Amino acid sequence: MTSPFVLSQSDGRPMYLQIIEQIRLRITVGDWQPGFKLPSIRELAVATRVSVITVKRAYQELEKDGVIITRQGKGSYVAEIDGLDLKLRREELDQHLQEAIAVARGLGIDQEELLARLKALLADEPE
Amino acid sequence: MMSTAAIELNNVNKSYRYFALSDISLQLEPGHIMGFIGPNGAGKSTTIRLIMGLVHADSGDIRVLGHAMPVEQVAAKWGIGFASEDMNLYKAATLEWHMGFMQSIYADWDKDYARQLVDRFDLRPEQRMKGMSHGQKVKSGLLLALARRPRLLVLDEPTTGLDPVARTEVLNELMEVLVDEDRSVLFSSHNTNDVEQISDKITFIDRGRIIEAQDKESFLDRWRRVRFETSAGFVLPELPGMTEHRLDGSLGTLTTGNFGTEVREKLQAAGATILAVDNMTLEEIFVAEVMSSRGTASSSDSTGESR
Amino acid sequence: MNKQVSARPVFWQLVRKDWYLVAWPLVALLLAGLASIVVLSINHWMTFLVGSILLISVVVLIGVVLVFGSVVNERSQKTLALVMSLPITAVQYTAAKLVSNVGVFTLAWLVLLGSTVVAILTRDNLPDGLIPFAVIVLGQLYVAYAITVAVALISESELWTIVVFSAFNISISIFMNLMGRLSEIGSHMEGPVPVWNATALGIIAVEWLIVAGAVAVTLWVQSRKTDFL
Incomplete structure (x- = not known):
């Protein structure tokens, strides 16, 4: 294994989500190019000290999302899609924004106010 | 090749005067780690003794590595590595002697792996058991079970009483076992933290009954x-x-x-x-x-x- | 890959292990035994008495070391789980214990018997008629040991082992007294030749039947135990 993933038990999210995030991150930053062969489920499980079933679950989710492709008996590969890294970047951002939307809804904040808040925060951002 | 379950218990009953195991069924597939969790006195150790053939069930079937227990316990035990929190090694003897003893019995004892484990567990082979700390004793027992690379590891509370460093060392070695797809681990604990990260399957036991058994992801999902x-x-x-x-x-x-x-x-x-x-x-x-x-x-x- | 093919004789490894674990006290006792034989063979009634008492004590102590060092301790020191995780059954475990125990004890006992008989035969002040009596009394020592081992293995209790062992040791002098009073035995003790009459042979036969019975019962009970640990 090249670099072991950094997984945390105190991170509130389930392990499989953390693994998904770490794999997506490697693809996003370009370390794992399209066509790159992922470590086998067992290899990754042993390297990260996480159960096989958890890693398997992460791979299944990634496959469902079209991020990786598993070839029977050969292993899993990063999907060969043009602009996959961009797509993943966008998905990552969307995920956070969706959480913000959900929180806003829970607090009874409407769409307009949410957008206004976002603009205000962007304006405050020191650059 | 059809792979037989590493451990299979079907409707096993065993009663004692003040305690009974009722209708225990569980299944551990090859290549998996099962965390066996229950409060103290829930029946974990009794179940493990049944699996090892040391206690005979009143009714029900037990098969370990395809062998009927306790009748075929000798055949089964060639493939089992066992360690338990309340198992001691010989006080007056050194770890080195224990390693030699195991090697004299098991042809598949892996000398090099045993040496590696000595280093990773930070043990001194020339030391007598009586001079060792609790953690060193537990790790020595695990070393004896691990170094033969058995197909099945049955570990009763292997991490109890270990400090965080020792616990990590032990859990790391358990994960290492799974590099080989045919090997399985059953390990009991009353500490869910130990089990959570590395287990594929979780079985909860309380008051002599299995209250839930599932793969870990389903538990966490539901x-x-x-x-x-x-x-x-x-x-x-x-x-x-x-x-x-x-x-x-x-x-x-x-x-x-x-x-x-x-x-x-x-x-x-x-x-x-x-x-x-x-x-x-x-x-x-x-x-x-x-x-x-x-x-x-x-x-x-x-x-x-x-x- | 069949692991049984490469199986080694676990049984003898267990016996060897038991001997290794009690090796030091055993060596010390065997040396003490040799010393007492030397004392016993000095031609004086006083040294003979001291030597034979010493020798009997040594044999009894060898029994104690074996029973407690390898049978009782296996449970009380919680090492039984390690042994029972090896590819053996409870009966094989028991058989290995009997062999490791009885093997060493029999050796020590034969030395005791031999030196006693030689002493009686070679000394003018010891009538040869004592031999049957000696064989009976030493046989009783063996019976006591065999039953103690059986109780240790069957009862799994340190306490019961101590109780049985002590009871036999206390009763050995009563037994000697009883045998001496038995006219069929006692009347020939002072004689110039050993008399192997029906009573003497009968008692010896009963003793060895009890020993064989203790071994058989132990194996039988162990094979029927449903909870071994």
Whole structure:
């Protein structure tokens, strides 16, 4: 294994989500190019000290999302899609924004106010 | 080749004067780690003794590595590495002697791996057992079980009483076992933290009964703590898998072992707004399972009094 | 890959292990035994008495070391789980214990018997008629040991082992007294030749039947135990 993933038990999210995030991150930053062969489920499980079933679950989710492709008996590969890294970047951002939307809804904040808040925060951002 | 289960128990019963194991069924597939969790005195050790053929069941079938127990225990035990928290090595003898003893019995003893384990576990082979700390003794016992690379490891509370460093060393070695797809591990613990990260399957036992056995991801997936806000006159509907609920003013929490759209929809239909859906740790899930199986799930409802 | 093919004789490894674990006290006792034989062979009634008492004590102590060092301790020191995780059954475990125990004890006992008989035969002040009596009394020592081992293995209790062992040791002088009073035995003790009459042979036969019975019962009970640990 090249670099072991950094997984945390105190991170509130389930392990499989953390693994998904770490794999997506490697693809996003370009370390794992399209066509790159992922470590086998067992290899990754042993390297990260996480159960096989958890890693398997992460791979299944990634496959469902079209991020990786598993070839029977050969292993899993990063999907060969043009602009996959961009797509993943966008998905990552969307995920956070969706959480913000959900929180806003829970607090009874409407769409307009949410957008206004976002603009205000962007304006405050020191650059 | 059909792969036989590493461990298979079907409807096993065993009663003692003040304790009984009732209708125990469990299955461990090759290549998996099973965490066997239960409070002290729940029946973990008795189940493990049944698996090792040291105790005979009153009824039911036990097969280990394809061998019927206890009749074929000799054949089964060639493939089992066993260590238990209440197993001691010979006080007057050194770790080196113990390693030689195991090597004299098992042709598959791996000398090089044993040396590696000595280093990784930070042990001194020339030391007598009586001079060792608790952690060193436990690690020595595990070393003897691991160094033959047995097909099945049966470990009764292997991490109990270990400091965090030693525990990590041990858990790391257990994961290493799984590089080989045919090898399996059953390990019991009353500490869910040890089990949570590395187990594929989790079996909960309490008061001599298996209360739940599933793969870990399903456990973590099914259980949620839901926080919600209610409006006046809110009545909590019947929800699937609910083990516990609390209403405090207009805020409520509930725990369910069967979370899904049904829970969401019923809550919303009853007029509640869901504020958050939290994942639960295996420990919280375990406590909830035990409480609900004992029928002591706590529910408090302070709404009535405050209005 | 069949692991049984490469199986080694676990049984003898267990016996060897038991001997290794009690090796030091055993060596010390065997040396003490040799010393007492030297004392016993000095031609004086006083040294003979001291030597034979010493030798009997040594044999009894060898029994104690074996029973407690390898049978009782296996449970009380919680090492039994390690042994029972090896590819053996409870009966094989028991058989290995019997062999490691009885093997060493029999050796020590034969030395005791041999030196006693030689002493009686070679000394003018010891009538040869004593031999049947000596064989009976030493046989009783063996019976006591065999039953103690059986109780240790069957009862799994340190307490019961101590009780049985002590009871036999206390009763050995009563037994000697009883045998001496038995006219069929006692009347020939002072004689110039050993008399192997029906009573003497009968008692010896009963003693060895009890030993064989203790071994058989132990194996039988162990094979029927449903909870071994």
